[in-house]
Amino acid sequence: MKIVRLFVLLLLGVSLWHCSSSPEGTVIRGDLEGADGLKVYLDRVGFNSANEVLANAPVENGGNFELAFPEGLPSGVYQLRIGAQKAVVALGEDEGLVDIKGNLATFQQYDFTVEGSASAKEMKERMQALQGAPVTIADIKSLVETVSDPKIGAFIAINSLSRAGEAGLPIHKIAVERLPADDKNKATYAQYVSQLEQQIAMRKSQELIQVGQPAPDINLPDPNGKEYALSDLRGQVVLLDFWASWCGPCRRENPNVVKVYNKYKDDGFTIYSVSLDGLDPRRTAGLSAEQIAQGNQGQKKRWTDAIQKDGLIWDYHVSELRKWDSQAAKMYGVRGIPKTFLIDREGKIAAVGLRGAAQIEQALQQVL
Secondary structure, eight states: OHHHHHHHHHHHHHHHHHHHHSOSSEEEEEEEETOTTOEEEEEEOOTTSOOEEEEEEEOBTTTEEEEEETTOOOSEEEEEEETTEEEEEEEOTTOOEEEEEEEGGGGGGTOEEEESOHHHHHHHHHHHHTTSSOOOHHHHHHHHHHOSSHHHHHHHHHHHOTTTGGGGHHHHHHHHHHSOTTOHHHHHHHHHHHHHHHHHHHHHHHOSSOTTSBOOOOEEEOTTSOEEEGGGGTTSEEEEEEEOTTOHHHHHHHHHHHHHHHHHGGGTEEEEEEEOOBOOGGGOTTOOHHHHHHHHHHHHHHHHHHHHHTTOOSSEEEEOSBGGGOHHHHHTTOOSSSEEEEEOTTSBEEEESOOSHHHHHHHHHTTO
16 A cells, blocks of 8 residues: 555656646746846847847845746747846747746847747847857858848848848848748838838939949049049049048048958058048138138147048048038038948949948958
């Protein structure tokens, strides 16, 4: 009798253990050192839309939390938020128990372990890899094409290529194509890509200078009065860069331009910089010739100081010192700076409006 009773208890123990290890629906369980006393939130991440808060729970007992969804969570991308830290996780179909362990201080750097979900583990590994060295458009393309779970590629593409413009469009299309037909984000993402195509087409139609056209010549003096003609650089690939010392976005973009120049200057690549520093003639009315000359000297100094400070070591720095009244800027339809035009070895426009080292480099590699 005692043997039977013991056997029943053993069976009951096995049954209880099985129930606790295989919960109904989806359970996201965490053990994060340093998170005790905080709250954890789970959001459903929308593609090109606001996130939706799904649940929250206290973090207790030294960093433990549990978010339970008896009905299960559908396949998708989710975000965990704890204090000021957050990280995204991907879930596949019919996920059960997902275990996350780490330290809150490094949670946002994806320095944690994930068990119980292949998709969540892959998302963690991919996002952690993106935390290191600068990521190029080619890197994102490779990721989108090779990632096992296509919703991970779609999420990373739509969030990392927001400023890539036309260069990112083919990658967006690959990401959309890889999403399964029943993925609820597929239609939203496809609509985003369609809108992006329309914006690019409209911008191109408004460009005074079009890709494939010969680059109009510019012949202007440098700070010492020596004239440089853009046409003298025929045979090289040239980045025509309109900028100014007073332009914050230009100054922030300069390190990207310098990086590309240093990498490709020995391969037949150079930069022709046109500064929109100087005095706007509309604001010099009533000033004497001497006052205008003094003002321009100050503007010239700001220009040359910026060249030196930003490390713009190429020779071709020119300006009319007429600010927005620059005839060169008008000829190229420049209405905002920084504005770039990539010119191929035959003197034709190869790309317009490149921003960021990765985008410049990708376009450059196609024409070098």
